């Protein structure tokens with residue numbers, strides 16, 4: 001499911017089937033670091049879009065969790081906890097966070113859910129098919145982490 | 152006199168005949184030219200929805216094969232390419248192209264990924280199952296068969312069109 005009105009409606013009537021939330025974690029920065037932040041953001045979106053498309057009936061792709069690059073790990077983690085709690089209370093039982101920002105590797109998110117870090121590469125020069133293929137390849141690393149919790 | 156008449160009439164006969172044959176030949180030559188001239192128009196009218204998936208008719212077997220292709224989408228603001236997939240298989244002397252979208256809640260199904268049921272389509276989301284021809288298996292969440300693409304074979308190649316619901 002996606003963050004749009006139609007899917008929100010479908011979700012209301014199929015809630016018991018949608019138990020997994022996917023949250024992209026996207027750094028935001030201007031100036032010199034902007035380009036890198038954008039690349040990470042674009043890459044992560046392609047990846048989470050792919051996951052959503054494959055598993056749309058069971059996952060809800062939430063809006064990205066964004067943060068300024070200088071926000072400390074503790075603060076980020078704290079806010080992410082609040083998000084997670086909120087959606088847990090709404091009936092989600094599995095959480096998957098996807099990011100290209102390596103600084104999340106130091107964060108201990110074990111009790112929040114599964115946090116996967118995938119280094120970004122540029123997709124701008126690829127044609128649709130090539131891009132689709134590379135994204136699918138990367139996604140294959142994430143999929144088992146998500147589906148092995150399902151049963 | 153009568154002989155001459157005869158000869159003339161035969162010549163006339165031949166002339167007529169040859170004109171006839173020539174006419175046929177000309178028609179035979181013209182037809183493709185006319186078709187070639189008309190074709191782009193025809194294509195713009197209706198055929199353009201069909202896209203080649205890069206698979207030839209003889210490559211299609213009973214074992215479902217996944218093909219990926221992209222279509223041009225025009226949503227009023229800009230046109231974009233969207234990727235699509237289909238499972239193509241032979242069923243009797245028909246070619247079936249199944250949409251991989253689970254009819255329960257839209258996850259993507261795969262062929263043979265469930266170890267206990269290797270000869271079925273399987274949906275990982277809520278374990279929906281479909282037979283080889285796309286029929287949903289009772290007792291699993293989906294309530295109707297997988298949708299099918301319209302299939303056309305042109306010069307031995309598989310072309311897929313729009314997606315239709317069944318059942």
Ligand code: FES
Nearest residue numbers: 057253256274279
């Ligand atoms: S979406 Fe396929 S079984 Fe539910």
